[in-house]
Amino acid sequence: MQIDWFPLWLSLRVGAIAALLSVILGLWLGRLLAAERCRGKRFLEAVIELPLVLPPTVLGYYLLVALGQSSPLGRLHETLTGRRLLFTWQAAVLAAVISATPLMIRSVRDALAGLDPRFGLAARGLGASSWRIFCRVSLPLARGPVLGAAVLAFARSMADFGVTLLIAGNLPNRTQTLSVAVFDAVQRGDGPAARALVLVMSVIVAGLLFLSNRLQFGRAVR
Amino acid sequence: MIQVQVRKSFGLRPGGASFSLDLDFTADPGVTALFGPAGAGKTALLEAVAGLLKPDSGRILVDGEILFDAAAGVDRPVRSRPCVYLAAGSALFPHMTVRGNLLFAAKCRRLPRLERHRRVNELLERFRLEAAAEQRPGDVAPSDRESAVLARALVSRPKVLLIDGPWHGLDAWPRRRFHDLVHRARSEFGVTVLVAVPVFEECCLLADRLLVLAQGRVVQSGTPRQVAHEPASAEVARAIGGYTLFPAEITALDPGRNTCRLRLAGAELAGPYLPGRLLGDKVTVCVRPAELSAWPAGGKPGLNQVVGRLLRVTELPHAVLLRFNDDITVEMPAAAYEEQKHRREWLIEFPPGRWRVL
Numbered sequence: 358m359q360i361d362w363f364p365l366w367l368s369l370r371v372g373a374i375a376a377l378l379s380v381i382l383g384l385w386l387g388r389l390l391a392a393e394r395c396r397g398k399r400f401l402e403a404v405i406e407l408p409l410v411l412p413p414t415v416l417g418y419y420l421l422v423a424l425g426q427s428s429p430l431g432r433l434h435e436t437l438t439g440r441r442l443l444f445t446w447q448a449a450v451l452a453a454v455i456s457a458t459p460l461m462i463r464s465v466r467d468a469l470a471g472l473d474p475r476f477g478l479a480a481r482g483l484g485a486s487s488w489r490i491f492c493r494v495s496l497p498l499a500r501g502p503v504l505g506a507a508v509l510a511f512a513r514s515m516a517d518f519g520v521t522l523l524i525a526g527n528l529p530n531r532t533q534t535l536s537v538a539v540f541d542a543v544q545r546g547d548g549p550a551a552r553a554l555v556l557v558m559s560v561i562v563a564g565l566l567f568l569s570n571r572l573q574f575g576r577a578v579r
Numbered sequence: 580m581i582q583v584q585v586r587k588s589f590g591l592r593p594g595g596a597s598f599s600l601d602l603d604f605t606a607d608p609g610v611t612a613l614f615g616p617a618g619a620g621k622t623a624l625l626e627a628v629a630g631l632l633k634p635d636s637g638r639i640l641v642d643g644e645i646l647f648d649a650a651a652g653v654d655r656p657v658r659s660r661p662c663v664y665l666a667a668g669s670a671l672f673p674h675m676t677v678r679g680n681l682l683f684a685a686k687c688r689r690l691p692r693l694e695r696h697r698r699v700n701e702l703l704e705r706f707r708l709e710a711a712a713e714q715r716p717g718d719v720a721p722s723d724r725e726s727a728v729l730a731r732a733l734v735s736r737p738k739v740l741l742i743d744g745p746w747h748g749l750d751a752w753p754r755r756r757f758h759d760l761v762h763r764a765r766s767e768f769g770v771t772v773l774v775a776v777p778v779f780e781e782c783c784l785l786a787d788r789l790l791v792l793a794q795g796r797v798v799q800s801g802t803p804r805q806v807a808h809e810p811a812s813a814e815v816a817r818a819i820g821g822y823t824l825f826p827a828e829i830t831a832l833d834p835g836r837n838t839c840r841l842r843l844a845g846a847e848l849a850g851p852y853l854p855g856r857l858l859g860d861k862v863t864v865c866v867r868p869a870e871l872s873a874w875p876a877g878g879k880p881g882l883n884q885v886v887g888r889l890l891r892v893t894e895l896p897h898a899v900l901l902r903f904n905d906d907i908t909v910e911m912p913a914a915a916y917e918e919q920k921h922r923r924e925w926l927i928e929f930p931p932g933r934w935r936v937l
Binding site for chain 1: 658665674
C-alpha cells in the first residue's frame with residue numbers, strides 16, 4: 358500500500374508561509390493593541406478575535422463570497438495574477454493565516470503589555486524613536502513569548518481544516534493538506550493511510566507545542 | 580539656564596479631579612531640586628522639558644535655544660533636544676551589555692559611527708566601567724550599574740539632565756551613591772540638573788536651589804536654606820514637614836510702634852507689625868518644635884506664654900519631643916527634661932522672632 362506524502366509537504370509549506378505572514382500581522386496589530394490608548398481598540402479586538410469563535414463553515418462561506426470570481430477582490434486577484442484565488446494552495450495559506458493570526462496577535466499583545474514599562478520609558482528619555490524602542494528593546498525583551506507564539510502559529514496553520522476545505526477544496530496533489538487528506542482517507546475507508554497521516558500529524562504538532570511552551574516559559578527544571 | 584513658561588491642562592484623571600500645569604520659572608546652572616507632594620506636577624514638568632509631554636501653550640528654552648514655542652509652532656523632538664530624561668527606576672536594558680546600553684543611547688541621537696564608539700569608550704573609561712563593559716547588567720556590581728545608567732545618559736553630551744527620582748528605585752536606594760553621581764554630573768560634566776526628589780532632606784543635600792511645586796504650580800523657589808527657614812505658605816511648610824502649624828487670629832495691629840498681637844490656642848502673642856494684614860484676619864503661625872521653650876509651670880502665663888498639659892514624650896537621639904494639648908510640640912535637651920520629668924503642667928513660651936506668620 359503506497360501512502361501519498363504530498364499532503365504532508367503541502368501542509369509544511371502552507372504552515373511555514375502562513376506562520377510567517379501571521380507573525381508579521383501579529384507583531385503589527387499586537388503592538389497597536391498593546392499601546393495603552395488607541396481609537397476603537399475594543400472594536401478592533403472583537404474583529405480580530407472573531408475567527409476564534411465563528412464556526413469554520415461560516416468563516417469559509419464569507420471568504421468564498423468575498424474572494425469568488427464575481428467579487429471585486431476575486432476579480433482583482435485574477436487581473437493581477439491571471440489565476441483565480443479560490444481552490445489553489447494560496448487559498449489554503451489564506452485560510453491558515455486567518456486561523457493563526459488571532460492567536461499570534463493575542464500573544465504579542467500580552468507579551469508587550471506585560472513588559473516592565475520602565476525599560477520603554479528609559480529608552481524614550483534617551484530620545485529613542487518608538488520604532489527603535491520596539492525593535493531594540495521591547496521585542497528582544499519579549500523574545501521568548503513571541504517566538505513561542507510563532508511556533509504555535511505554525512502548528513495552528515498546519516492543522517487548519519474547516520476553512521481550508523471550503524476555500525481551497527480537496528484537490529489531490531494540488532490543495533489537499535494533511536488535515537484534509539485525513540478526512541479524505543477516512544471517507545474512502547483507507548485505514549492504513551489515515552493512521553499513518555494521523556500519527557505523523559500528532560507527532561509534529563505535539564513536538565511544536567512542546568517547543569512553543571519551552572520558548573514561552575523556559576525549562577520546567579532549572 | 581533653563582527657562583520654562585508653559586501651560587497644559589489635562590482632562591479628567593482616573594481619580595476624578597482635573598489637573599493643570601501652569602509653570603513659570605528659570606533654573607540656573609547647577610542642581611535644582613523639584614520638591615512637592617505626589618501629584619504636584621514634578622514628573623509632568625520634567626517630561627515637558629524632555630519633549631515627552633507637549634504643553635498647550637508657552638515656551639521652553641535651554642541656554643537661549645528654543646526647544647518649544649507654541650506660538651511659533653516649534654516643538655523639537657526628544658532626540659534633538661539637549662536634554663536627557665531619566666525616568667524613575669531607569670534601569671539598564673538587561674538584554675544588552677553595558678557597552679551595548681551606551682551604544683544604544685548614542686544611536687538614539689544619530690551620532691556618526693566613529694563618534695559613537697569614541698564617546699562610549701571615553702565614558703566607560705571616565706566611570707571606570709572598562710571591566711564591566713562586555714557584561715550584562717545582571718552580572719555587574721550594583722554601584723557599577725548605577726554609574727552606567729548615568730554614563731548612558733551622558734553619551735549624547737546633554738546640557739540638561741532631567742532626573743525623576745533616584746534611578747535605583749525608590750525603596751532602599753543608596754543615597755550617598757546617588758548624591759555622588761548627581762554631583763559628578765554637575766561638576767565634572769557641567770550639566771544642569773533638574774531632579775525631582777520626594778524627600779525634603781534629600782533635596783537640601785542634593786540641590787543648590789529648590790523649586791517647590793503644588794498643584795501644577797511653582798509656589799516657592801530659593802535656596803534650600805531659604806525655603807526651610809521661610810516657607811512661603813502653610814502649604815509649603817506642611818510639605819516640608821518639621822513645622823507645627825497653629826491657626827491664629829490678629830487681635831491688634833500697630834504700624835506706628837511696629838507691633839501686632841495674635842490670639843493662638845489661649846495664648847497672646849506679640850510680634851512685629853504684619854504688613855498687608857487686617858485686624859481679625861485668620862492666619863497660620865508656623866514654628867519648629869526646637870524654637871519653642873518650656874519649663875514647669877509656676878505662676879500665671881505672661882505675654883507669648885501658654886500653660887500646657889503634657890500628653891506624651893517621644894525620645895529623639897539627643898533630645899526629647901514633648902507633646903502638649905492643642906498640638907503644641909516642644910523639643911528640648913534630654914538632660915533638661917530628666918530633671919523635671921515628673922511635672923505635668925508646663926509653661927510654654929513662643930519667643931518673639933522665632934515664629935512666622937503665614
